[in-house]
Amino acid sequence: MALTEQGAPAGRPDRPHVFWTMRRRQLLWVWGFLAVPVLFYGVIRFYPTGHAFWLSLTDWDLMSDPSFIGLDNYTRLFADPQFGRVFRNTFAYLIMGTPISLILSFIIAYALDRVRFGHTFLRALYFLPFITTASAMAWVWRWFYQPAPIGVINDFLSGFGIPQMAFLNSTTWALPSIMVTAIWAGLGFQIIIFMAGLRAIPTTYYEAARIDGLGEWAILRRITLPLLKPTTVFLVVFSSIGFLRIFDQVYNMTTNDPGGPLGSTKPLVLMIYQTAFSSYQMGYAAAQTVVLFTILLVVSLLQLWILRERT
Amino acid sequence: MHKGILLAGLMAGISPFTVTAAQAVEIEYWQYVFETRVNAMDQLIANFEAQNPGITVKHVTFPYADYQTRVVAANMARQGPDVLQLFYGWADQFIGGRVIQPLSPEAFPHAQIEEDFFPIVSAMKRGDDYYGLPTAVRSLALFYNKNLMEAAGLDPNTPPTTLDELVEQAKAITQVDAAGNMAVAGMTLDMGGQDHQWWREVLVRQFGGAPYSEDGRTVTYNDAAGAAALKFFTDLQLVEKVGQRGFMDEGQAAFRGGKAGFTVDGTFRLGSFRTIEDFEWGVTELPANADGLRSNYASYFANAIGAGAQGEELEAAEKFLAYISSEEAMKIWLDVVGELPARRAAAMTEENLANPVYAPFLKGLEYARTTLFVDEAAQRQNTIDMANRILIEGQTVEEALAAAAAAEQAIIDRAKK
Amino acid sequence: MxxxxxxxxxxxxxxxxxxxxxxxxxxxxxxxxxxxxxxxxxxxxxxxxxxxxxxxxxxxxxxxxxxxKVLSDGRFLRWFLNSTFIALAVTLSNVFFDSLVGYTLAKFRFRGRYFVFLAILSTLMIPTEMLVIPWYLMSAEFGWINTYWGIMFPGMMTAFGTFLMKQFFETVPDDFIEAARIDGLNEFTIWWRIAMPLVTPALSALAIFTFLGNWTAFFWPLIVTTSQELYTLPIGLSSFAVEQAIQWEMIMTGASLATLPTLLVFLLLQRYIVRGVMLAGLKG
Structure with missing residues (x-):
């Protein structure tokens, strides 16, 4: 639809130089439609982004006026032993969480896709956790992970005489325990998306492959997986961002020792929250958010680049 | 002090300003949510409003975990309260952030304060100014589960009086199931609860040390005494095996659930423990060391006047603060909340000292210390981490203690810079 | 399905x-x-x-x-209503604005179109966590802390929704719009009456996604709410759980109350919700 070709309103051929041409009128509509959104994105997205960058260069406790300190917050951050730990934790969530949840959800989606009997029922079982509230379920899991005699899992284990696992009370296992909760909560979504991706593959491909005499495994490897790639790329990026920004579960599962024993579960977002809203070091917290932004950007771009279409 | 306040109240009452402005002044009072505290304060407000017809008090509450954040947020938005409750350990932050204002010495004469209140009120003094007054103070004591003691063949009427007896009795109570898991703990270990206070102000002193220098600026527990105190604490799990950190998630939950013989906790826990129906419990003074030395940690929430209160609101706020730190208010607070009066006269009554529940806490107040926190949350976290280094990561007591002392010194230095 | x-x-x-x-x-x-x-x-x-x-x-x-016991003080009902109201209001706003912008970008040619599109799309890269401190300061400045608007304003429009709707409007044939224009309908009416009904599956996908996202939102409401009356269900539940001091039966009751409404809705509308999530996920 090219607006340029429509000079004047159809009904008025005798007045070619009218000011309110069709095009001008449409432009008015366009910017009328966009006025509030443009204002919104400017004030609620772009201005705060710039503000966060600026704050990261200041020392500010909310009480006195902010003072400009250059890159001091960043130097402090990279020298902060807590940040080292938090940085490793954040990537531990990503590096374990994303592959495990993707592989699990693909296997389940692949199997579920071939099941007819009770399909809707089975799918509902897997999808239900996704629509629960993370903060509520974090408490349920926290209870599951308790040591005997109250912890559900440990009680189950000790019923078989198996020594209990420390889970949240261990610096080694606390992070994986919380990660399992996050995987559990997000699995349903990934399964559904994978199933949608599987459905989108035209059946003719499979038929052709079968005529060529390919076995199940070969079909999976040579047809299904390659054709599923856009879905996989989307899920890799989506789930990575989710794990890098993990907060709800950690916050709720470790309220009496925030971030787990010796900070062993503390992700970057919790550190940001504590720095900004318990210690009121706004500048320092802003610098941490800039680092988070950079991490997210680099990880997403890197993934898109690695998984790009090779032609 | 009482007279001073009365006088100030009278003066305010007869000043033409207040008389003409008799159309209700509304002031806002903030505290954190805790059922009994909210009930007690509602009662105090009702009494106060009856005595002061021109003033209404709006009572606003927040969950404890968010309380500080809420106060700072409201202060930023200039919607701060006229009178608010704050933990004495937050005083530095609240004064620095101009959340609260100094009490005027005319309305609250210093000599009166120092004469009537327990000495720990000094933790609200900065320079020449008092920044708040407590209604109630809290101290620690040892709670014990009588049923578990009986089941272990102990006499439920002779709870431990020394640390050695404590360990010995806790050992008798501890039960382990077939898989080797703790089923009943002799003693709760929860640095995130009150144990960090117990360690800092009680155990360290009982083992011959001191946690901080007199002015609170220097950490002094990194010595043999501190190490012995820390070893005593961590050995409860590692050597004596009478407790386990994280057992039942929190120490108070383990005791409440009837799964722990002893727990160190404060007056503020009485309300929660009074709802226990499944077993009998008792409370006794914190155990002494072998030489009979006792110590205790006392703390309090003070009430202070918000920085934003001015003019007639400030006058009303002063009257209200005077009322809620009066002897009458303290008595109501003790009855409803179970927290000890902050004025000597109201606390050390014969009736209170004969009360089996209050007496151990009141006795504790006589020799109690208070820690001059600069950042209570961070310092508590530091102590939790210290114990975790030993209990989870297997570091030696000396290493963990040295790391904790250095980290806490850094926290204090940053705050006092 | x-x-x-x-x-x-x-x-x-x-x-x-x-x-x-x-x-x-x-x-x-x-x-x-x-x-x-x-x-x-x-x-x-x-x-x-x-x-x-x-x-x-x-x-x-x-x-x-x-x-x-849990329901007697009315707090959970209040939090439930808060959450419902906030999620609904934000969803309506997104359905309106995201599709309006998506439509404008898909169906009009004008100078700056590509720039506006890229600008909006680029906000996808900015994590919420980076914006909360400025938002918080902004809210303090304008008195939005602890108000419904304060909880809602950051999510009133999203780049994701705009992008999704743009994708769908591009599949609407131009002839339909041209015909309506010749009939003398104004542009707003064309969008609202002609184009919108053609993308209802996308609209419901967007609505479901936005509603779920806001219903379970935790980080920003945690920061911007200061009183129990304004809590949303996730924040209320979290503070309730802490307040219960590890009384698991009470915490589980609270968690059930926070979870059951969505579970029931899901069981009733499973087809639509799953289809909506699939659509949003595939095109988004």
Missing amino acids: TTASAPTPTLAMPRIHPGRILIWTALFIGGVIMVTPLIFMFSTSLKTAGQVYDLRMIPASPTLDNYV
């Missing part, structure tokens, strides 16, 4: 393989594991304090006492 669109020809086989039974059983067991936390949560909420440590799935003597 279940069996009708079964994709692979293998499914046409009517005979039941032993392998198939195995897969089904494995899927079933996996599914049961997935809902175990929910079952335990619900079953514990029906127990008394004394029965909590007896970890039977079916309570010996189920009681609704916990629910009576």
Whole structure:
């Protein structure tokens, strides 16, 4: 639809130089439609982004006026032993969480896709956790992970005489325990998306492959997986961002020792929250958010680049 | 002090300003949510409003975990309260952030304060100014589960009086199931609860040390005494095996659930423990060391006047603060909340000292210390981490203690810079 | 949506393989594991304090006492209403604005179009966490802290929704719009009356996604709300759980109350929700 070709309103051929041409009128509509959104994105997205960058260069406790300190917050951050730990934790969530949840959800989606009997029922079982509230379920899991005699899992284990696992009370296992909760909560979504991706593959491909005499495994490897790639790329990026920004579960599962024993579960977002809203070091917290932004950007771009279409 | 306040109240009452402005002044009072505290304060407000017809008090509450954040947020938005409750350990932050204002010495004469209140009120003094007054103070004591003691063949009427007896009795109570898991703990270990206070102000002193220098600026527990105190604490799990950190998630939950013989906790826990129906419990003074030395940690929430209160609101706020730190208010607070009066006269009554529940806490107040926190949350976290280094990561007591002392010194230095 | 669109020809086989039974059983067991936390949560909420440590799935003597206790002070109802109102309002705003912008970008040619599109799309890269501190300061400045608007304003429009709607409006044939224009309809009416009805599946996908996202939102509401009256359900539940000082039966009751409404809605509308999530996920 090219607006340029429509000079004047159809009904008025005798007045070619009218000011309110069709095009001008449409432009008015366009910017009328966009006025509030443009204002919104400017004030609620772009201005705060710039503000966060600026704050990261200041020392500010909310009480006195902010003072400009250059890159001091960043130097402090990279020298902060807590940040080292938090940085490793954040990537531990990503590096374990994303592959495990993707592989699990693909296997389940692949199997579920071939099941007819009770399909809707089975799918509902897997999808239900996704629509629960993370903060509520974090408490349920926290209870599951308790040591005997109250912890559900440990009680189950000790019923078989198996020594209990420390889970949240261990610096080694606390992070994986919380990660399992996050995987559990997000699995349903990934399964559904994978199933949608599987459905989108035209059946003719499979038929052709079968005529060529390919076995199940070969079909999976040579047809299904390659054709599923856009879905996989989307899920890799989506789930990575989710794990890098993990907060709800950690916050709720470790309220009496925030971030787990010796900070062993503390992700970057919790550190940001504590720095900004318990210690009121706004500048320092802003610098941490800039680092988070950079991490997210680099990880997403890197993934898109690695998984790009090779032609 | 009482007279001073009365006088100030009278003066305010007869000043033409207040008389003409008799159309209700509304002031806002903030505290954190805790059922009994909210009930007690509602009662105090009702009494106060009856005595002061021109003033209404709006009572606003927040969950404890968010309380500080809420106060700072409201202060930023200039919607701060006229009178608010704050933990004495937050005083530095609240004064620095101009959340609260100094009490005027005319309305609250210093000599009166120092004469009537327990000495720990000094933790609200900065320079020449008092920044708040407590209604109630809290101290620690040892709670014990009588049923578990009986089941272990102990006499439920002779709870431990020394640390050695404590360990010995806790050992008798501890039960382990077939898989080797703790089923009943002799003693709760929860640095995130009150144990960090117990360690800092009680155990360290009982083992011959001191946690901080007199002015609170220097950490002094990194010595043999501190190490012995820390070893005593961590050995409860590692050597004596009478407790386990994280057992039942929190120490108070383990005791409440009837799964722990002893727990160190404060007056503020009485309300929660009074709802226990499944077993009998008792409370006794914190155990002494072998030489009979006792110590205790006392703390309090003070009430202070918000920085934003001015003019007639400030006058009303002063009257209200005077009322809620009066002897009458303290008595109501003790009855409803179970927290000890902050004025000597109201606390050390014969009736209170004969009360089996209050007496151990009141006795504790006589020799109690208070820690001059600069950042209570961070310092508590530091102590939790210290114990975790030993209990989870297997570091030696000396290493963990040295790391904790250095980290806490850094926290204090940053705050006092 | 279940069996009708079964994709692979293998499914046409009517005979039941032993392998198939195995897969089904494995899927079933996996599914049961997935809902175990929910079952335990619900079953514990029906127990008394004394029965909590007896970890039977079916309570010996189920009681609704916990629910009576938790609901009696009215806070959960309030939080539920807050969450519903906020999620609905934000959803309506997104459905309106995201589709309006998506439509404008898809169906008009004008200078700056590409720039506006890229600018909006680029905000996808900015994490919320980076914006909360400025938002918080902004809210403090304008008195939005602890107000409904304060909770809602950051999510009133999203780049994701705009992008999704743009994708869908591009599939609407230009002829329809041109015809309406010749009929003399104004541009707003064309969008609202002609274009919008053609993309209802996308609209419902966007609505479901936005509603779910806001219903479970935690980080920003945690920061911007300061009083219990304004809490949303996730924040209320979290503060309630801390307040209960590890009384698991009460915490599980609260968690059940926070979870059950969405579960019920899901069970009623499963088809639409799953389809909506699929659509949003695939195109987004």
